[in-house]
Amino acid sequence: MVTASPRSLGQLAKGFPPVGHLGGRGRRARLAKVCALVPRILAAEAESLPRRPGIAWARVTATGRAVVMLASPGESPCAVVKLPLTLEAHRGLESEARTLAALHAHERLGHWRRLVPLPLAAGTVLGQPYGIESVPSGSAIGRRLGEEATRRVVPEAAGAIHVLHRSTMTAASCDARLRERWIDARVHDLARHAACPHPQLKSRLDRLRAELHGAFSGRAVSTSLVHGDYWLGNLLLSVGSPAIAGIVDWDAAEAEELAIHDVLHLLFYTRRLRTGRELGEMVRAQLRGEGWSPSERLLIERYGAWCHNGSLSNRHAVLLYWLRHAAFHARQQTGASRSRYRIWEMRNVHSVLAAL
DSSP states (O other), X not given: OOOOSOOOHHHHHHTSOOGGGOOHHHHHHHHHHHHTTXXXXXXXXXXXXXXXXXXXXXXXXXXXXXXXXXXXXXXXXOEEEEEEOSHHHHHHHHHHHHHHHHHHHOGGGGGGGGGSOOEEEEEEETTEEEEEEEOOSSEEOTTOOOHHHHHHHHHHHHHHHHHHHHHTOEEEEOOHHHHIIIIIHHHHHHHHTOSSOOTTXXXXXXXXXXXXXXXXXXXXXXXXXXXXXXXXXXXXXXXXXXXXXXXXXXXXXXXXXXXXXXHHHHHHHHHHHHHOOOHHHHHHHHHTTOOOOHHHHHHHHHHOOOBOSSOOOHHHHHHHHHHHHHHHHHHTOTTTTSHHHXXXXXXXXXXXXXXX
């Protein structure tokens, strides 16, 4: 492991530019800079890697991390180096490594763990933190699936993540502690990171908070570990089959959450791939009674059950899911004034709050 003297998060933060400053040229410059460190990382971590790979491709994500895929010539990717470029991305990398280690140590998951990347190494080189993970076998889905293939893959995907939900499920009461985490803290995140404060933002967030508190207070629920960003873009498929071969990008994973979050995210983002609609537009449509297709409803009923003392409305399940997703996205935006996030916020936060 390449490392330097331990540094606090505050010290690390000084080396990270705000993600808002990583525009097109800034992203390319930072990507080139961190890619120049990869040979040094690979030399130091040679014993942790299955082969002697080189860089297959690299990119900077919207959440402020450089992702460098490793592969030997003519072979499939075998590992990925993740290098955080912001403090929030650094926290996400550390959280992801802890989650992956916990999943591989969870014996009840059995062979399912083969779907999950294995953390191979972590360290710091010239002040830049990094982590290395294995890459499960399989092919990335991307945007290439047609309508028929999507209809076959989505049920497979819902069934695959249900194994995790079922194996980590715990009965709980939605008490003050959970409501503070699920509702209050996330409402606070949306207010704190607002890029274009609306004159009615506070009153609308207060209304949302009060409605969700009333809906969830005292409910008996089943909580689980969730992936947190479970959509087709984070899945790998077996060759020539709709079977799921890998589940990647676990930085949004959290324990003590509701399985319905992963199910709804899968359904909403499959619709987004198919139609191009914004999440905020789809959430507003659900709040206005658009409803789910029969196949979507079947997956929600089969894999999204979580409430034991009376059913809650589709409205409240969708609102709680949306709040978690929007708050997570807001926390990534340390440069909240940038125009890209302002546009996203208008389309996916303010538009939903206005529909309450």
